[in-house]
Amino acid sequence: MSFTDLENLLPDEEILMEGFANWNTTLNSKGGKLFLTNKRIIFKAHLINFGKKYFECYLDEIYVEKNTITIFVVSNLVSFTISFRTKNGEEHSFVVTRGDKDLWVFKISEAVLNTVQSNLSVPSELSETEKQEIKSNVGVVCCGGCGAFVVSVAGQPTKCNYCGRLI
Numbered sequence: 055m056s057f058t059d060l061e062n063l064l065p066d067e068e069i070l071m072e073g074f075a076n077w078n079t080t081l082n083s084k085g086g087k088l089f090l091t092n093k094r095i096i097f098k099a100h101l102i103n104f105g106k107k108y109f110e111c112y113l114d115e116i117y118v119e120k121n122t123i124t125i126f127v128v129s130n131l132v133s134f135t136i137s138f139r140t141k142n143g144e145e146h147s148f149v150v151t152r153g154d155k156d157l158w159v160f161k162i163s164e165a166v167l168n169t170v171q172s173n174l175s176v177p178s179e180l181s182e183t184e185k186q187e188i189k190s191n192v193g194v195v196c197c198g199g200c201g202a203f204v205v206s207v208a209g210q211p212t213k214c215n216y217c218g219r220l221i
């Protein structure tokens with residue numbers, strides 16, 4: 055079993071993004087690969103690492119505070135870190151290739167938007183077209199202040215719930 059492939063995909067799951075990454079745990083940092091699918095964030099460590107070699111988190115297990123999804127992207131001169139909090143209060147952090155930053159941000163926004171749209175509660179008496187219209191008004195933007203992902207609604211001013219910046 056190679057760490058570079060995902061063999062346990064769910065029936066309607068697809069890989070949106072993958073790249074080499076380091077998983078920062080309290081004990082050490084493990085090298086491996088990070089995958090983003092339309093359902094999960096998955097990390098597979100090189101077999102050479104000690105201890106746990108597999109991590110997964112479903113996107114709808116990520117903690118949401120009002121309009122803000124607690125996935126944060128932070129970059130510095132050499133690296134780019136993706137971290138997030140789960141509804142159980144766990145925090146996880148992965149360092150990925152800095153050159154892939156924009157693509158990661160784009161793909162995370164896409165995955166988050168997808169999750170938000172499918173969890174959106176729209177009145178069931180609305181027609182399919184009306185439901186689609188409501189869903190298409192929702193967007194996800196990466197906050198330039200703190201790097202969190204913020205849900206926005208077309209035509210309405212949006213504030214990042216985490217750092218207060220106007221999006």
Ligand SMILES: [Zn+2]
Nearest residue numbers: 197200214217
């Ligand atoms: Zn913010």
